[in-house]
Amino acid sequence: MQLALVIDPGKCTSCKQCEMACAYENEQTFNPAKSRIRIFDFHEEGRFVPYTCTQCDEAWCQSACPVNAITTDQASGVKLVHDNLCVGCKVCTIACPFGTINYNADTGKVIKCDLCGGDPACAKACPTDAITYADVEQSGFDKMKAWAAKTDSAAQSS
């Protein structure tokens, strides 16, 4: 079974606990500026959306890297950046269609979500289950169920 971060923006309250947990896990300090996951506040729509790397199967960042500093962990599917190889050229940040790999000026390397080696801190820190770590093959089932409940209303009302 392969696990992935499953994000449900409808449950997010924008409390930023995920950003702090991520930053602490990676930088050993409470510093959301260095978080690999980010919550965006669409104020006028009343929506808050956590967003981070989805670990593409065929990853643009990986293909674009000229020094092969990004590799795939075969068991988890995670795309890992190797700091000892990364030259900070930022080509991956251009290649990624989702903007989820970013340059860290303090280290001269790029940073992205690595699922904390299989125990993501953001999911543990989320107080509302807006971020969970679940079976990637079933990540859509809750949504499917919700839509399924809306079908066949004639049968329900009879």
Place this chain on the structure above:
Amino acid sequence: MAWTKTILRINLTTGEITKEPLNMEWAQEYLGQRGLATKYFTEETDPNVDPLSPENKLIFATGPLTGTCASTGGRYSVITKGPLTGAIACSNSGGYFGPELKFSGYDMVILEGKSPKPVYLSIFNDNVQLRDADHLWGKTVWEADGMIKAEVQDPLAHVATIGVSGEKGVLYSCIVNNMHRAAGRSGVGAVMGSKNLKAIVARGSNGVQVRDPQGFFAATDAGKKVLAENAVTGEGLPAFGTQVLMNVINESGAMPTRNCRDTVFEGAHDISAEAMAEPRRSDGKANLSTNQGCFGCTIACGRVSTIDPTHFTLQGEDKERYKHASGGLEYEAAWALGSATGVNDLDALTYAQFLCNEHGLDPISLGSTIAAAMDLYEEGVINHNTTGGIELKFGNAEALVKVCELVGMAEGFGAELGMGSKRLCEKYGRPELSMTCKGQEFPAYDPRGIQGMGLTYATSNRGGCHLRSYTVSSEILGIPEKTDPLATEGKAGLVKAFQDATAAVDSAGICVFTTFAWTLEDIAPQVDTACDGGWTPEKLMEVGERIWNMERRYNMSAGILGDQDTLPERVMKEASKAGPAKGLVSGLDKMLPEYYELRGWSTDGTPTGETLSRLGL
């Protein structure tokens, strides 16, 4: 640890910007935020200073837990001498601005003097600048927020700004961050405006460290679990917000209604949390879009709302900006703009709340001042000519939103209302119609129906306020134990305990709403694992008592003596007409002497030498 140990000092007169080390001796005695900044303020500022003069100072302060993963660890406070009261002012705000100050590397920012021209302060780690704000002067909070973010080219920066009301000296104007969170009370926005300071924008990328990380995670995780499992913080507040109280307080007969003429509001249900969740006829949506947490908050009581598109407040030109979601009604605002004025129109109140956010107005003082003006109007003291043609009767929603618009821009009759209810009622010769303590409008709990709140208001160091000792917890909700809201016995001790504990909570950098579930036994381990100094519940309580007496002493030096520990005549002499408190007045006279005694103050309310030396003052 937990503190950044650095202060930013800005002389607005000269433009000089300096960094200095935090006084760590004081940090052990006053913890942070409210306590520590008030210590700096009282050491540096003459108690007799004119609040709107360059000699007054304005401090933005974070606490040691601000910017950590402690639940609700995102608070900051603004400390100054308040223009509404002439007393010490300390206004607390959530949102996401406070942590950015801390991440930039500063525990607090002390602003002195007055800039020769409008400026705003930008703080990006070590890069601190005063920037020209000529083009921002005259802009609303919502306009300035967007313009500044565009100018600093950083959409992730957070802005705290004043509106036009702050520029023009509306005495209850606030400082708004993140569009709808505010350092709301006592007119701190007017002080900022008097200094020609429009805004502060901050973004930081320095982390906050704690003393014992593993211990801190254990303590904060335990704290979060307590909040999640508590009925108020785990269920009531996230689902209904503070508006969960509207029907509860009304049924207790403690709803200050129509400028405290009544204590039960027949329209309470129409403006309650339950009403906010009802789908409306026009578009099938509810008033409430979603709930929101401030930085680090696992409670998430914040309301995000929309107004019914068919409502009268959204018709006509130039209304586009109100047709989106924004910060919705909290209980205090719904009460002040609604029950206090007798208006039961939920959408009108939501619109008035949006105006408060857009213009930077404290809804409690605004609503209560409008209620006093309505009383004057109904009594025939003022009329159409005074109000500029507005029929300012209790229950008139159109009149309510019109005057809110006027106060926001400090125009016409709005400029008079912007002086607050005390000055308004004095001007028209009816001072007894002002529902204020020490010049500040008291909030949403009638002292006749919740006796402890009478003592709370009368003794609050920043004037009429519920957030200095929220005895509603005990008297209505039974936290930590149930006391009879109609009785005066035991309330002196309750108020003192709540006042001291709350001062410590504020000073830690967390939200007072945690205390629906947390006691100092839950909080002390979080502070202790973050900070050096051996922080026990007893030490926090002692720090709280020290802060309370420091604030009291500053007020007394400013000429605010024990004789001002009082309530408006109406709640002391006119009995409640209906509900559980029918026939009752406030029993303040029964509680105050005992309170003074428990505080170790003389019979006229002066802290004795013995008390001061016990607290190291």
